[in-house]
Amino acid sequence: MKDVTQLDPVALRTLATSVRLGTFEAAARELHVTPSAVSQRIKALEARVGRVLLHRVKPLEPTEAGHVLVRLAAQTELLEREAVSELVEDEPDSTSYTSIPLAVNSDVLYGWLVDALVAVQDQHRVVFEVIRDDQSRTAARLRRGEVMAAITSEPKPVPGCRVVRLGRLRYTAVTTPEFHDRHFADGVNATSLAAARMVAFDRADTLQHDFVRRVTRKHLAPPTTYIPSVREFDSAVRRGMGWGMLMAHEAEADLAAGRLVELVPGRRNDVALFWQHWRLGSAAMADLTDAVVRAAQEWLSA
Known part of the structure; x- marks a missing residue:
C-alpha cells in the first residue's frame, strides 16, 4: 500500500479548484498558472495516492477517491483561513x-x-x-x-x-x-x-x-x-x-x-x-x- 501521508497542499488545492470550476483552463486562470501545470499537479497527486482522481470530461468529474481529496482540500483551506483570520482580526482593512x-x-x-x-x-x-x-x-x-x-x-x-x-x-x-x-x-x-x-x-x-x-x-x-x-x-x-x-x-x-x-x-x-x-x-x-x-x-x- 502506498504511503499517502504528507500530500502536497498545492496539488490538493489545484484538484479542488479544477473540480469547482470544471476545466483545467479555468483552474489555471484562477491559480495563475498554465493548464499544463494544473494537469501535471493532478497527475503527480494521482501518482502519489495510486488512484485516478478525475474523469477527464467537461465539466471535470471527481472519482470516489477524488471526492475524498476534494473534501480534504476544502477542510484544510477552511482551517488555514480560520487561522489567518485570527491572526489578522485586529486589522480592520484585512480581506481575509x-x-x-x-x-x-x-x-x-x-x-x-x-x-x-x-x-x-x-x-x-x-x-x-x-x-x-x-x-x-x-x-x-x-x-x-x-x-x-x-x-x-x-x-x-x-x-x-x-x-x-x-x-x-x-x-x-x-x-x-x-x-x-x-x-x-x-x-x-x-x-x-x-x-x-x-x-x-x-x-x-x-x-x-x-x-x-x-x-x-x-x-x-x-x-x-x-x-x-x-x-x-x-x-x-x-x-x-x-x-x-x-x-x-x-x-x-x-x-x-x-x-x-x-x-x-x-x-x-x-x-x-x-x-x-x-x-x-x-x-x-x-x-x-x-x-x-x-x-x-x-x-x-x-
Whole structure:
C-alpha cells in the first residue's frame, strides 16, 4: 500500500479548484498558472495516492477517491483561513475571510437560515455560499465535497460528518375554495387528483406526489405547474393555479378564515430535517452549528 501521508497542499488545492470550476483552463486562470501545470499537479497527486482522481470530461468529474481529496482540500483551506483570520482580526482593512459553502432547501432559506448566518458573522470573519437544493439531494453535495454543511432529510451521516436532528417541517395540501369546488366536489380520490392541476416547486420537489401516493396508493401524473420560488409558489396556490403543499403554520390563518381549504382535513406531511457538517476542529463551524440549531428550534416542530 502506498504511503499517502504528507500530500502536497498545492496539488490538493489545484484538484479542488479544477473540480469547482470544471476545466483545467479555468483552474489555471484562477491559480495563475498554465493548464499544463494544473494537469501535471493532478497527475503527480494521482501518482502519489495510486488512484485516478478525475474523469477527464467537461465539466471535470471527481472519482470516489477524488471526492475524498476534494473534501480534504476544502477542510484544510477552511482551517488555514480560520487561522489567518485570527491572526489578522485586529486589522480592520484585512480581506481575509473564511468562506463556508452550505446546501439547504428553499423553505429553510426563506424561513430562518439567514438569522443563523447573521449570528455567526457577528462572531467570526466568515462569508457564505448558500446553494439551494431539495433536502433529499443536499447530502449528496456534502458527500461530493461541494459544501461543508447541509440541511438534509437524510439521517445517516455522510462519511466524515456529524448529524444533528433539527426538527420537522410540517406541510398541508391546500387550495382555494373555488378550485376545490370545481375539481374536488365529488371527493379527493385518484380520479380527481389525476385531473386537477397541481403546483410544485421544481422537478426535485416530491411533496405533492408523495401526498397523492399516500391518499390514493397510486403513482399519478397530474398536470403540474412548476414555480421555483417560495413566495411565488405560495402566491400561485393562493390564487387558484392549482393545489399544493404549504407549510402548515403559513396556511393556518387562511384556513381558519376560509380563504384556503385542506384537500384532506387533518392530513399533514412531516419532513424531518437534519444538520450535517464536517467533523472539524473549527470554531466557526461549531458556532454555526449552534446558531442553526437555535434558529431551527424556534421554527420547526419537535
